[in-house]
Amino acid sequence: MDQAFRKLEASARQTLASINDRAGLESWRQRWLGRKGELTKLLNQLSRLPASERPRLGQLANGIKNHLHDLASQRAQGLNRPMERVASLSATLPGRRPRSGHLHPLTLITRRLVEIFRSMGFETVTGPEVESAELNFDQLNIPPDHPARDLWDTFYIKSAKPLVLRTHTSPVQLRALQTRRPPVRLIAPGRVFRHEATDASHEATLTQLEGLVIDEDVRLTDLFGTVNDFLSALFERPITTKHRPSFFPFVEPGGEIVMGCTICGGRGCSVCGLTGFLEMGGQGMVHPTVLKNMGLDSRKYSGFAFGFGIERLMMLYYRIPDIRLTLSGDLRFSQQF
Known part of the structure; x- marks a missing residue:
């Protein structure tokens, strides 16, 4: 079971690296961290394990979940930066006039x-x-x-x-x-x-x-x-x-x-x-x-x-x-x- 959680974490991180827009990031959240996501499905299988194994694996699952949430938040900030730069520009500022050419x-x-x-x-x-x-x-x-x-x-x-x-x-x-x-x-x-x-x-x-x-x-x-x-x-x-x-x-x-x-x-x-x-x-x-x-x-x-x-x-x-x-x-x- 430990290997299954580690494999899930690696796959989630790999797909997160290829996300380039906010819509893709939201789809990623639903797939891996949503109520019907991959991590939830894996957690539901803990009930089949011996009682002595459940606390340790539950703690491992929560750590992976928190880590993936942090990675998603960092990715969201990276996607927001271009928009923040555009928002910081004022359209009321005078533009730079292009230099006029001149006959040689x-x-x-x-x-x-x-x-x-x-x-x-x-x-x-x-x-x-x-x-x-x-x-x-x-x-x-x-x-x-x-x-x-x-x-x-x-x-x-x-x-x-x-x-x-x-x-x-x-x-x-x-x-x-x-x-x-x-x-x-x-x-x-x-x-x-x-x-x-x-x-x-x-x-x-x-x-x-x-x-x-x-x-x-x-x-x-x-x-x-x-x-x-x-x-x-x-x-x-x-x-x-x-x-x-x-x-x-x-x-x-x-x-x-x-x-x-x-x-x-x-x-x-x-x-x-x-x-x-x-x-x-x-x-x-x-x-x-x-x-x-x-x-x-x-x-x-x-x-x-x-x-x-x-x-x-x-x-x-x-x-x-x-x-x-x-x-x-x-x-x-x-x-x-």
């Missing part, structure tokens, strides 16, 4: 650039960030032995077909010319990727805006005027620009866009290296080979192209000292603009 300065400046070029008659086009090596390099007159194609400068994708993370947005213009014929005025803003070290003025991921104009009788002076008008509109003041000759495989002649420093007004400061001018991007007349790759007759059509690093324009426009802040993900940074 890179988004703001990109929208402004697109709007300026739209007012100048340019169409905005976009394309994939994972690009074929043919469009990223070959079609743009960048030969296989060019340094830009080196693994130290370009991120290559493992695939059956040579793919890269685009190093510029020029391939977007090639794609656009597959469905358009001159005259065209295009801009292609978007992310590009360079395998280079990160510092205050360089990032492996950056944003670029490239422009392309193709028509009959397009001249170098048209390029200079377009770039000068764009920068003057962006900074809302007359801007002095220079063309510094340089080499880019997809333009001929090619050069760098050099702008009068907007920080010191051309007098010379630490930002411009005391020169009074800042390098802003590249420009030039579209190379005849590139026109041919676009399916155009270079004897009939000519064009110019230019490219700006949007982060550089953003840093000058908002006077941001470190390019790494743009990818920090810190809302305190974005909320300043």
